[in-house]
Amino acid sequence: MQITFESVNHVYNARTPMERRALYDIEFDIPSGQFVAIIGHTGSGKSTLIQHMNGLLKPSSGVIRIGEKVIQSTEKNKSLKEIRQHVGLVFQFPEYQLFEETIEKDIMFGPLNYGVSIDEARKRAYDVIQMVGLDAEMLGKSPFNLSGGQMRRVAIAGILAMNPDILVLDEPTAGLDPQGQYEIMEMFNLLNRQYGKTIVLVTHDMDLVARYADEVLVMHQGVLALKGSPEDVFKQIDELKRCGINFPIPAQNYHTFANRLSLSIDKLPLTTEEFVDQVESVLCGRG
Amino acid sequence: MNSIVIGRYLPGHSLWHKLDARSKILSTSLFVFSCFMINSWIFMAILVLLEYLVILLTKIPIGYFVKSLKPIFFFILLTFFLQVLFNHQGEILFSLGPIQIYDEGLSLGFFMSVRLIIVVVISTLLTLTTRPSDLTLALESLFKPLGKIGFPVAEIALMISIALRFIPTLFEETQKILKAQASRGVDISEGKFKEKVVQLTSLLVPLFILSFKRADELANAMEVRGYVPGRLRTSINQLSWRISDTVLLLICIGLFIGAIIF
Ligand SMILES: Nc1ncnc2c1ncn2[C@@H]1O[C@H](COP(=O)(O)OP(=O)(O)OP(=O)(O)O)[C@@H](O)[C@H]1O
Ligand SMILES: [Mg+2]
Numbered sequence: 001m002q003i004t005f006e007s008v009n010h011v012y013n014a015r016t017p018m019e020r021r022a023l024y025d026i027e028f029d030i031p032s033g034q035f036v037a038i039i040g041h042t043g044s045g046k047s048t049l050i051q052h053m054n055g056l057l058k059p060s061s062g063v064i065r066i067g068e069k070v071i072q073s074t075e076k077n078k079s080l081k082e083i084r085q086h087v088g089l090v091f092q093f094p095e096y097q098l099f100e101e102t103i104e105k106d107i108m109f110g111p112l113n114y115g116v117s118i119d120e121a122r123k124r125a126y127d128v129i130q131m132v133g134l135d136a137e138m139l140g141k142s143p144f145n146l147s148g149g150q151m152r153r154v155a156i157a158g159i160l161a162m163n164p165d166i167l168v169l170d171e172p173t174a175g176l177d178p179q180g181q182y183e184i185m186e187m188f189n190l191l192n193r194q195y196g197k198t199i200v201l202v203t204h205d206m207d208l209v210a211r212y213a214d215e216v217l218v219m220h221q222g223v224l225a226l227k228g229s230p231e232d233v234f235k236q237i238d239e240l241k242r243c244g245i246n247f248p249i250p251a252q253n254y255h256t257f258a259n260r261l262s263l264s265i266d267k268l269p270l271t272t273e274e275f276v277d278q279v280e281s282v283l284c285g286r287g
Numbered sequence: 288m289n290s291i292v293i294g295r296y297l298p299g300h301s302l303w304h305k306l307d308a309r310s311k312i313l314s315t316s317l318f319v320f321s322c323f324m325i326n327s328w329i330f331m332a333i334l335v336l337l338e339y340l341v342i343l344l345t346k347i348p349i350g351y352f353v354k355s356l357k358p359i360f361f362f363i364l365l366t367f368f369l370q371v372l373f374n375h376q377g378e379i380l381f382s383l384g385p386i387q388i389y390d391e392g393l394s395l396g397f398f399m400s401v402r403l404i405i406v407v408v409i410s411t412l413l414t415l416t417t418r419p420s421d422l423t424l425a426l427e428s429l430f431k432p433l434g435k436i437g438f439p440v441a442e443i444a445l446m447i448s449i450a451l452r453f454i455p456t457l458f459e460e461t462q463k464i465l466k467a468q469a470s471r472g473v474d475i476s477e478g479k480f481k482e483k484v485v486q487l488t489s490l491l492v493p494l495f496i497l498s499f500k501r502a503d504e505l506a507n508a509m510e511v512r513g514y515v516p517g518r519l520r521t522s523i524n525q526l527s528w529r530i531s532d533t534v535l536l537l538i539c540i541g542l543f544i545g546a547i548i549f
Contacts, residue, residue, distance in 0.1 A: 017350040056466045081474050089470040097467040099492035109489065113472030158471060
């Protein structure tokens with residue numbers, strides 16, 4: 001399912017004293033099956049943007065297309081519910097959406113809301129809990145006695161169980177331990193590569209962007225400032241500085257390294273492997 | 288949500304903002320009492336005019352007050368129609384089948400609606416222009432005499448200010464959870480009764496858990512900063528009563544006496 005934004009604007013609390021414009025003429029499209037990262041300084045409009053993808057927010061003007069479906073300011077809530085089945089949105093700190101007595105029931109909640117049969121929903125719960133790296137034996141337990149990281153996984157499983165084609169994630173790894181972060185990101189990567197799901201990831205972690213994203217959108221004060229592959233985007237050093245964006249750690253390290261040796265920089269390495277390659281070629285070149 | 292006005296404070300530099308919170312609370316109370324006692328349109332006009340002048344003075348856009356009326360809009364309508372439909376005094380103005388509208392009913396309906404509106408607006412004005420910490424301090428100072436008979440004045444004042452402070456936060460959190468559950472296919476407006484109950488639980492359980500968590504965090508934050516219930520506390524902000532406060536209070540006492548007499 002392709003996602004298309006056509007000159008989308010959003011104004012919070014329109015026509016009140018608290019009016020605040022959050023998105024300005026956003027235009028882009030995301031082909032089916034891409035892994036897209038959205039980055040930007042805090043308050044740049046990332047969360048506002050992604051809430052348009054499943055119709056939680058409607059544009060003040062402009063059009064959003066999700067596959068064949070259209071979201072615009074006049075859209076009825078009925079058709080929005082349908083869109084939400086295809087676009088699963090995982091909020092920041094999704095553990096706060098848990099409410100059922102058992103983990104199984106909580107995971108089944110979404111599918112059941114969309115008319116999936118109980119047997120099918122139970123089967124999905126069994127499948128997705130393992131996908132998120134938890135033991136199927138936990139299904140009968142209460143979701144409230146889990147650690148923060150486990151709760152997060154259960155909440156993500158609750159969205160996966162709806163079997164969406166597009167998965168939109170708002171900082172899904174914030175506040176997790178490094179190992180947990182790695183496991184969850186690998187899972188999203190697998191969903192993307194193996195099951196062909198489109199992934200839209202909002203993150204402040206540039207190393208995740210460098211490692212996983214096919215395409216990067218950079219937001220700055222409600223405007224889509226840059227769009228392109230990680231290589232292309234991280235080339236635009238001045239523009240990124242203006243947007244208040246850091247570079248991946250290997251790029252920062254290489255920058256320091258090159259300055260120390262007074263080297264000119266043609267290309268910043270984005271991952272550790274690229275960093276090692278480039279340093280190696282510099283050292284070998286010097287003999 | 289950011290659209291909630293109740294309990295919100297808007298910093299400003301007007302004369303009204305700078306008044307002592309005690310005089311603002313006392314004057315507002317006197318104003319509200321007067322408003323409930325009068326029944327002449329002339330007096331009401333004076334109150335409306337005074338209120339309007341104060342709003343002008345604070346330079347707060349009228350829109351904020353319109354917003355503050357939204358939650359009780361239904362209540363105002365109800366009051367109005369109850370009076371109009373069931374108050375059968377005076378002359379018949381209009382009748383249509385079983386519905387008969389009398390002139391006094393109509394006029395009283397209007398009167399009571401105006402009364403409700405100006406009471407809500409003046410209370411909104413108080414919280415919009417007074418720092419929550421000053422409100423607490425003022426309440427504490429006004430109720431101090433009750434402390435002599437063992438009433439926990441400081442604690443109650445703190446409770447009130449915390450409650451006020453968390454109303455907008457709670458709304459924001461409700462909004463977030465609503466969105467999270469909507470993403471899982473919850474649509475409160477549809478479904479049978481049984482489904483509605485489940486959907487409502489999906490909202491209320493997380494909300495309770497979050498509130499308890501917040502309360503817990505707040506309690507810890509207060510404790511590590513040395514808050515001990517019952518211990519005498521000084522405040523970083525001191526209230527200071529000036530001539531303008533006395534003048535305001537005198538005006539409102541005048542209003543109040545006027546309201547009793549007429
Ligand atoms: N419910 C709301 N009502 C009014 N204004 C809002 C609301 N939500 C966000 N905003 C405003 O819209 C702008 C964009 O906010 P948004 O939450 O989309 O930023 P963000 O890029 O997700 O930031 P962060 O990285 O901190 O999550 C901000 O200036 C914010 O103040
Ligand atoms: Mg955000």
